[in-house]
Amino acid sequence: MTAFRARLTDMDIRRLIKATDEDERAAAAHKLCRSIDRAELTDEDREAAQKILRVLANDAAELVRRSMAVTLKASDLIPHDVARRLAADVDSVALPIIGFSPVFTDEDLIEIIQAGSAVRQIAIAARPRVSRDVAEALSVDGCEQAVRTLASNDNADLSERAMARTIDRFGDAPEIVAALAYRQVLPLDITEKLIALASDAVREHLVSRHAVAPETAIRLATFARERATVDLVDQAASSADLPRFVAQLNARKALTASLLLRALARGQMTLFEHGLAELTSTPHSRAWLMIHDAGPLGLKALYDRAGLPPRLFQAYRAGVDTWRALQAEGADTSGEAFRERMLERFLTQRPNAPRDDLAYLMERLDQAAPPVMKAANAA
Structure with missing residues (x-):
């Protein structure tokens, strides 16, 4: 036994009970609980410690019980029955235990929620x-502020059903959304x-951070400029099922020459490959070969078959040449x-691209530039 670790005996309990002043007992409880929490307890020590905790949990003074709870x-030293007792106490005692104690079961917490x-x-x-x-129970029975706290807690396991x-329940509460x-x-x-x-700001975050369905992406992309818009290049590239996304874009006539050039x-070479494969009804593996391994005429043949504007082929x-050089x-x-790097090098070649596409690419390049570079350019 180290000098730091005090022996937990009936003497400790008697010393605690002996004090008649609430503040004195609360101070003694705090000191004793802190020693218990830091100590390396044997089974015998642990049994004695839990005996003390049961005494503290039954103390008539709220200040003493709160001292132990905090x-x-x-x-994990507090016995399960003591934790439940404290959870049923007044809020000043119950809330610290309810908010942190690892000894509660899910059933205990759900009972408290209900x-x-x-x-x-x-x-x-x-x-x-x-x-x-527990998150499911909160989504069903929790008050608005509790549900908002849950939604903000990244360590909460929220199922799709709970969301x-x-x-x-709270779709009209902007803070929860x-x-x-x-x-x-x-x-x-x-x-x-x-x-x-x-809201517009939150919608912007959603479409930039999370993939959305092709139908939604296309619908959002057609919103007025002042509304939250979605970049179809980013959405397609982040899709978990790119061939399906590209097929949806094509079905809705959104798989355009402009989109592929951007x-x-x-x-985003994979998106470009799948786009040409979709437009030409060619398997992706064959489209890849024609773009990368079929010599200088492979890309031209695939491009022409896709029905893309001849005037844009050089762009x-x-x-493709820039991508290969960087690779x-x-x-x-x-x-x-x-x-x-790809975007910078592509633009330095002064490609013969439509003005709108060049403006879009310049805007994206400006967004990607680090703050120092932006400041220098502004100067």
């Missing part, structure tokens, strides 16, 4: 970890629902840095 709120206390629901929603079942239920929208991972259906409810100039040719230099073609 000091040991995140400790009891209906808003402040206790909020404490559960903010816990360092919220399981899927959908949250939207059904925004909290959901800024979660790290969103199912596609949830993203679609949030887009319909979100994608190519920004280094496409410059894009030959050993560039990682999957990174954002590559896309910036």
Whole structure:
């Protein structure tokens, strides 16, 4: 036994009980609980410690019980029955334990949620970890602030069903919609629902951070300029099923020469390949060969078959050649840095591209530039 670790015996309990002043007992409880929490306890010590905790949990003074709850709120030393007792206490005692204690089961927490206390629901929603079942219970029975806290908690395991239920209950609450929208991972259906409810700023985040369905992307891309718009190049490139996305774009006549040129100039070669494959009804593997391995005439043959404007072919040719040159230099073609280099080099060649496309590419290049470069350009 080290000098730091005090022996936990009946003497400790008697010393604690002996004090008659509430403040004195609370100070003694805090000191004792802190020693217990830091100590390396043997089984015998642990049994004695839990005996002390049961005494503290039954102390008539709220200040003493709160002292224990705050000091040991995140400790696994508190017995399960004591934790439940404290959770049923007044808020000043219960909330620290409810918000942190690892000894509660999901069933315990769900029972507290269903009891209906808003402040206790909020404490559960903010816990360092919220399981899927507990999150489900909050989505059903939680008050608005508890659900908002849950949606903002990245350590809460929210299922798609819980998110959908949250939207059904609080879809008219902008703060909850925004909290959901800024979660790290969103199912596609949830993203679609949030887009319909979100403010312009939040909608911009959704369409730039999360892939949306092709139909939604096309619809958003046709919004007035002052509305939140979606970049179809970014949306297609981030799609989990690129062939399907490209097919949808083609079905809605959105797979245009302009879109493919913009994608190519920004280094999105896979999107360009799938786009030509879709337009020519050619398997992607064959389109890839014609673009990359069929000599100088392969790209021209595929391009002509796609029905793209002859006057733009040289711009496409410059894009493919630029991509190949950077790849030959050993560039990682999957990174954002590559896309910036690709765009810069493509534009320095003064490609014979439509004015709108050049304006778009220049705008994207300006967005990609680091702050120092932007400041220098402004000067």
